[in-house]
Every structure is written in structure tokens, then in C-alpha cells.
Amino acid sequence: MRACAGESVTETIAVKAEHLYKAFGRRPNEIVKKLEAGASRADLTALGTAAVIDASFEVKTGEIFVVMGLSGSGKSTLIRMLNGLHEATSGTVTVGGVPITGVPATQLRDVRRTKISMVFQHFALLPHRTVIDNVAYGLEVQGVPRAERLERARIIIRLVGLDGWADSLPSELSGGMQQRVGLGRALAADTDVLLMDEAFSALDPLIRREMQEQLRELQAELGKTIIFITHDLNEAMFLGDRIAVMRDGRIVQIGTPDEILTDPANDYVAQFVQDVDRARVLTASGVMEPAKSVVSASAGPRAALRTMRDLQTSAAFVLSTGRKLIGVVHDKDVMRQVKAGETDLGRIVRNDVATIEPDAHLSDLFELSVESPLPVAVVDDKQRLLGVIPRVTLLAALGNVPANTSELEIVEPPATYSIDVITETLRETAPAAAAAEEAASTPVLAATEGGSR
Numbered sequence: 131m132r133a134c135a136g137e138s139v140t141e142t143i144a145v146k147a148e149h150l151y152k153a154f155g156r157r158p159n160e161i162v163k164k165l166e167a168g169a170s171r172a173d174l175t176a177l178g179t180a181a182v183i184d185a186s187f188e189v190k191t192g193e194i195f196v197v198m199g200l201s202g203s204g205k206s207t208l209i210r211m212l213n214g215l216h217e218a219t220s221g222t223v224t225v226g227g228v229p230i231t232g233v234p235a236t237q238l239r240d241v242r243r244t245k246i247s248m249v250f251q252h253f254a255l256l257p258h259r260t261v262i263d264n265v266a267y268g269l270e271v272q273g274v275p276r277a278e279r280l281e282r283a284r285i286i287i288r289l290v291g292l293d294g295w296a297d298s299l300p301s302e303l304s305g306g307m308q309q310r311v312g313l314g315r316a317l318a319a320d321t322d323v324l325l326m327d328e329a330f331s332a333l334d335p336l337i338r339r340e341m342q343e344q345l346r347e348l349q350a351e352l353g354k355t356i357i358f359i360t361h362d363l364n365e366a367m368f369l370g371d372r373i374a375v376m377r378d379g380r381i382v383q384i385g386t387p388d389e390i391l392t393d394p395a396n397d398y399v400a401q402f403v404q405d406v407d408r409a410r411v412l413t414a415s416g417v418m419e420p421a422k423s424v425v426s427a428s429a430g431p432r433a434a435l436r437t438m439r440d441l442q443t444s445a446a447f448v449l450s451t452g453r454k455l456i457g458v459v460h461d462k463d464v465m466r467q468v469k470a471g472e473t474d475l476g477r478i479v480r481n482d483v484a485t486i487e488p489d490a491h492l493s494d495l496f497e498l499s500v501e502s503p504l505p506v507a508v509v510d511d512k513q514r515l516l517g518v519i520p521r522v523t524l525l526a527a528l529g530n531v532p533a534n535t536s537e538l539e540i541v542e543p544p545a546t547y548s549i550d551v552i553t554e555t556l557r558e559t560a561p562a563a564a565a566a567e568e569a570a571s572t573p574v575l576a577a578t579e580g581g582s583r
């Protein structure tokens with residue numbers, strides 16, 4: 131499963147771009163001046179190409195920042211300005227606080243060697259060198275002694291899943307494995323920032339998925355800052371802690387995958403995201419609802435039965451002090467206790483409740499949801515109940531439609547006793563208590579606090 135978004139993201143700034151422009155043509159500065167004065171990109175085609183227009187953003191240390199856009203939108207040009215492969219026409223870039231723009235070539239080389247490395251779609255592996263020598267290549271260029279660089283390369287080879295292949299030649303490896311060597315080479319250089327330009331685009335889909343998952347794992351383990359270019363929205367949504375969407379040279383939105391999906395900045399972004407695989411992007415906490423059928427363990431069976439009656443459902447989540455989820459009670463068991471005059475709800479609590487952590491993707495919910503008649507409970511690492519995801523909510527989130535089309539609130543699973551039967555039972559078993567309870571009761575129990583939406 132994907133590491134929590136933002137888990138290892140710290141608040142220091144790894145890369146900062148301010149008002150970056152890149153124009154190609156004979157008079158790039160003139161193009162920038164005209165853009166600043168309000169000219170559009172299309173107005174200036176006679177003068178050249180405005181590849182990147184007024185891009186400003188900050189990438190936090192430990193973040194995976196994805197730049198996404200259609201072909202020609204300016205992604206590669208933008209990323210190449212971040213390591214000085216392209217000189218910016220205007221604007222500034224700093225990496226780890228050190229300026230990249232307007233500095234001498236020697237200083238730039240220094241920054242590239244120590245702070246920022248790049249992985250390309252077709253990185254040229256050295257064909258006559260073994261895997262380990264390819265991985266260690268960056269260190270060799272840096273002048274690291276052989277024994278030390280081989281030791282470091284061996285660690286990286288294990289990290290990227292190439293154990294046992296250290297002495298093979300690239301030609302003996304599959305495409306996916308060659309890509310791992312390239313990734314290993316960039317990781318071995320041990321720079322803080324990794325730029326990846328369509329690094330997985332040449333891989334077949336299954337291997338690509340595997341590499342995406344592995345990149346997230348590596349990122350969580352090594353805490354690298356990664357700037358990843360892709361034109362594939364699903365890849366962007368899966369990998370990105372945040373995504374910058376580019377169109378015609380401009381960044382039109384920067385946001386988390388959830389934000390881009392649920393609150394697109396304009397029609398262009400909305401159209402872009404309409405085909406995304408929502409199950410891999412939306413998280414449990416993003417779609418959960420407040421849990422309604424909830425009782426505290428100390429409240430007793432009569433209170434539990436009333437709650438279920440009022441909500442027309444046959445089960446209730448049971449919480450201990452501190453909102454910890456203990457389990458669930460079912461109406462048949464509660465009914466039996468009420469009839470027997472028992473008071474300890476704890477004795478009939480079952481743990482047949484499916485739980486999931488808030489950062490889990492909806493794709494991780496399918497099986498749980500199918501197997502459980504109850505809504506899936508979203509709990510934090512202290513087992514506190516944050517909210518619930520009924521099947522209807524899951525389906526609605528996947529289909530991007532509202533979960534509720536009627537005024538009437540439906541709580542799953544449906545009741546097995548009618549309201550009258552329950553009311554009658556409560557009266558018969560303790561008439562005086564029932565009257566007092568009815569007087570004090572509110573029709574529907576307050577919802578849990580933690581839910582969203």
C-alpha cells in the first residue's frame with residue numbers, strides 16, 4: 131500500500147521557482163517582456179515559442195511533486211531549468227537555498243553533482259559495464275574511491291530490487307530491470323533532489339505500476355525530494371503528494387490529488403481528470419461519513435436498542451471512553467439482553483467489523499466492503515473511530531455522484547425489527563424506565579465528531 135501522503139514531507143523548501151520563463155527563438159527576452167505586458171502565447175508565435183510562462187512554486191523536502199500536462203505543455207523545459215540544463219530566460223530557481231539561475235557553469239556543475247540528479251525515460255546505461263558499475267557510475271564521476279562506491283552501490287541494488295544481478299550486463303536485463311538500474315544510479319549519487327522525466331513511460335503497464343509502488347516505498351525510506359514529470363494522470367495521482375498541472379506553458383493548478391480531483395481549478399483540469407481511476411486516488415478519509423449508529427459501551431443494551439430503532443438499522447458500533455472502537459452489537463443480541471434484563475452490553479460486543487486506516491485508497495476497500503454487511507469503519511492508529519464508509523458511499527465516490535438522492539437518511543445495515551416491536555419490547559421489559567427514556571431521548575443520536583463531508 132502507498133505510504134501516507136505527506137508522511138515524510140517536512141516543511142523545509144527543497145526547490146523554489148519564482149516567476150520562471152523560458153522562451154525559445156531569436157529574441158527570447160522580447161517574448162518575455164511581451165508576455166509580462168499581457169500578450170498571449172499565441173500572439174507571439176512569430177517571435178518564437180513561450181515554453182514556460184511565469185511558473186512559481188515551492189517543493190518541500192521529502193515531497194513527491196508531479197508536473198503533469200499534455201505533450202508540449204512545457205513540462206520538460208520547466209524541469210530542465212530546475213537543474214540548469216536550460217538557462218531560464220527570466221525568473222529564479224534555488225535548490226536547497228542555493229541559486230541555480232545566473233550562476234557560473236562551474237558552480238552549476240557542483241550543484242548538479244551534489245544536490246540534484248536526473249532520471250530520464252531512456253537513460254543511457256553503459257552497455258559494457260555491469261549493473262553495479264552502472265549504479266556506481268555517478269559516484270565514480272564524483273571521485274568516490276572504488277571500494278566505497280561499490281559498497282554504496284550494493285546497498286542501492288538491494289533497495290531497487292536487483293539483488294543477484296550486480297554482475298550482469300544491461301543487455302541481460304528486461305526493460306523494467308534496466309529502469310531500476312537507472313533509478314539506482316540516480317539514487318546512488320545521493321543527491322537530495324531527484325528529477326524524473328517520464329521515467330516510467332517506456333515500461334509496459336504492469337511493470338510501470340510496480341515501479342511506481344517501489345518509488346513510493348523508496349521515497350518513504352530515503353526521504354528524497356522527487357520532482358516527477360508525466361503526461362499520465364493516473365501515474366500523477368498515484369505518485370504525487372502534490373501535482374502541478376501545466377497547459378500551454380503555464381501552471382494552471384497546484385494541489386493534492388484529492389484537491390485536483392474534487393476541486394478542479396477550471397474546465398481544462400476537470401476534463402483532464404474525468405477519466406482518472408478514482409479508486410487509486412481517493413482516500414478513505416476523503417469519502418467517509420460521520421458514523422451515526424454509535425453507542426458507548428457503558429450506555430447499556432436499552433440505549434443501544436433505542437439507537438438502532440431510531441436509525442432503522444440492525445447494528446451499532448460500540449465505543450469505549452476516548453472514542454475507541456471496541457466492536458459492534460447486533461439487534462438480535464441486544465433484544466435478547468433487554469428481554470433478559472441484562473445490563474452489560476460488553477458481553478455481546480462482536481468484532482466482526484471491518485476497519486481501515488484513513489489514508490487507505492478506495493481500491494483497498496472493495497474486498498472489505500463486499501465481505502462486510504456493515505459500513506467499513508475508518509479508525510486512526512489509536513483505534514479511534516473517525517467515520518464510516520457504507521457501500522453506497524463507496525460506489526457513489528467511485529462514480530462521482532452524490533451518495534444520497536433522497537431526503538430520508540439510510541443507515542446500513544437495514545433494520546430487522548420494526549419500530550413498534552422495539553418500542554413494545556422496551557415498554558414491556560421496564561415500563562417506568564421506558565417512559566423516562568422516551569421523554570429524555572432525541573429522535574436521532576448525535577453523529578460522531580470525526581466524520582467529514
Ligand SMILES: Nc1ncnc2c1ncn2[C@@H]1O[C@H](COP(=O)(O)OP(=O)(O)OP(=O)(O)O)[C@@H](O)[C@H]1O
Nearest residue numbers: 154179181199200201202203204205206207208361
Ligand atoms: N530547444 C527547443 N527549441 C525550440 N522549441 C522548443 C525547444 N524545446 C522545447 N520547445 C518547445 O517548447 C514547448 C514545450 O516543450 P516541452 O518539451 O517542454 O513540453 P513537454 O510538456 O515536456 O512535452 P513532451 O511531453 O512532448 O516532452 C513545445 O512547443 C516545444 O516545441
